[in-house]
Amino acid sequence: MAEDSTHRCHFLFLFLLSHFTFSTYPAVARHLPPGSTRSLATATLDVSATRAQALQALTFSPSSHQPPSYLVPHNHSSAAAISLAFHSRDFLPSSAGHRHPDYKALTLARLRRDAARVRSIAARAALAVSGVAASDLKPVAEEKAAPIAAADSIEGPVVSGTSVGSGEYFSRVGVGSPARPFYMVLDTGSDVSWLQCLPCADCYQQTDPVFDPSASSSYAPISCDSSQCRSLDASACRSSSSTKAAVASGGEGSCLYQVSYGDGSFTVGDFATETLTFGRSDPVSGVAIGCGHDNEGLFVGAAGLLALGAGPLSFPSQISARSFSYCLVDRDSSSSSTLVISAGAAQSGEAPAVTAPLLRNRRLATFHYVGLTGISVGGQMLSIPPSAFAMDESGAGGVIVDSGTAVTRLQGPTYTALRDAFRAGTASLPSASAWSLFDTCYDLSSRTSVEVPTVGFHFPSSKELRLPAKNYLVPVDDAGTYCLAFAPTSASLSIIGNVQQQEIRVSFDLDNAVVGFSPNKC
Structure with missing residues (x-):
């Protein structure tokens, strides 16, 4: 009998073991590294404060506020630095004409734009991995394009541009x-x-x-045979013997650009160099920028976009920024x-609280990839294999830090593990x-x-954000409904969105290939 009982126990153990080794990861499997304590397992959410904050976006009146200035004090840099302020889209002067009736409608509008953004990123990544270049695709506005008529440091403030298809923050x-000052999506x-x-x-x-x-003395069209024109994913050439463009380019023809976004928005026009001014700093001349004559989509409020990607035409790349x-x-x-x-020597100051490797995708230069190794919930690491966050040899997978995506997207099994662990820690909440x-x-x-489980991102060398x-x-409505702001994705890459980045200074040390995260350093 004892031997038979032993066999039954052994069979039960094997059954349970096999039951918990499916492709969906167990929610929690191992403790945090030494030094973590149980007191770090929960965090306090101030419901009253966040609900009151949410109402600001609905009740804001531009007439009762000074419009955000693009001139800000040099309180984050040396005397040679340029300073710009970030602002939220719903607090721009133009936002008054786009008020939502309630917070539910505002949240739904944000999520619709966010879904379009994620589809665009996923599609672009998939094309890059498959070896299809954007220049091989037919521009969505190709037919409309033809008839178009003829520093050391930079610092500045940031605004949330939630009504813009390609980004949520403005400067x-x-x-x-x-x-002349313009609101630009960052x-x-x-x-x-x-x-x-x-025109x-x-x-x-x-x-x-x-x-x-025509009112700017520094505007100069870029010629078709220039390296800047060749660096465009989608470009064309327009020649004319009578236009300012042809004269400026030496009669070689001027470069046309086209950029399309996942929500159907696009911009088409002349590619030119122009002088940009950031705050009180000296102007930055010779910046390659698109002058869009045909523009459609969700870019309500913004005059255009300042690109901060990792590709050769982004603004940081053009000025050889070091960080x-x-x-x-x-x-x-x-x-x-x-x-x-x-763009000069590294700025002195306090080092980031948490650092992680800044990675590059040889197939897709635009995005900023980060070396994420794990996620913890409630003081315990989720049992997620490293492959869930890794980029393979083809360029598929990996994790990007993106200012334009709102909600962090994780691969299905990774999201399920996070969600299930969070639910287990909030069983007492209605x-x-x-x-x-x-x-x-x-x-x-x-x-x-309320007290909720902590959520942490983990990076190499046991560093946790x-x-x-x-x-x-x-919050997602006016009635007090709150939701976990993560979502699953079927795409191979994951995205750390701007909701998770709020009030955390994110720094990119381009010289040393390091991403830094410093909470409460805004």
Whole structure:
């Protein structure tokens, strides 16, 4: 009998072992590295404060506020630095005409744009891995393109541009000579900077008057045979013996550019060099930028886009920047933070609290990849294989840090492990129905604050970025519904979105290939 009982126990053990070794990872499997304590297992979410903050985006009146200035004090850099402020899209002067009736409608609009953004990134990554270049694809606006008529350091403030298809944060940039200020989307997932230009074949509504290149003494079209034109993914050539473009390019023909976005938005026009002014710093001349005469899509409010990607035409690459950093304020906040770009010697100051490897994808130069190794929930590491975050030899997979994506996307099994662990740690909270993109929601209408499991991103050498609770449990309506702000993706790469980056200074040390994260350094 004893032997038979032993066999039955052994069989039961093998059954349970096989039951928990499916492709979906167990939610929690191992403890954090030595030094972590149980007191780090929970974080406090101030429900009252976050609900009050959410109302700001609905009740903001531009008439009662000074418009955000693109001139800010040199409080983050040396005397030679240029300073620009970041601002939220819903606090731009033009946002008054695009008010939503309630916070639910605002959140749904944000999520629709976010879904388009993620589709665009996933498609671009898939094409790169398959070896299909963007230049091999037919431009969506090709037929409309033909009839178009003829520093050491940089620092600046940032705005959330949630109504713009390609990004959610804005800054004020001076363009031309004399400089005229424009609201520009700041986008770490783009390489081509551009703005709307006269004459307009088709221009969407923007806050500022449309840029007139004929009024700028520093505007100069780029010739078709230039290296800058050849670096474009999608370009064409237009020649004319009578236009300013032809004269400036020596009669060789001027370069046309086209950029398309996943939501159907696009911009087409002349590719030129222009002078850009950032805050109180000296102007930066000779920056290659698109002058868009045909522009359609969701770019309401912004004049254009300042590209902060890793490709050769991005603004940091053009000025041979050695580092840059930004801090994204809460999307529902009227406050601003700063963007800092250093082209000279590294700026002295406090080192980032957490660092991680900055990786490059040889198939897709645009995105900033980070060496993520794991995720913890409630003080314990999730049992996720390293392959879930790794980039393979083909360029597939990996994790990017993106300022334009709102909600962090994780591969299916990784997301499931995070969600299940979070649910297990919030069993005492009243649940709510799934909401749009989110499948893990709570009714916190009767609470002023709650304790929730901590969520941390882990990097090599046991370094952890522990997120504030409001960066992953967010309000989605006026009724007190909060949801876990992560989502699964079927794409091979994962994305750390801007909701998780809020009020954390993200720095890119391009010299040393390091990404830094510094909470509360805005």
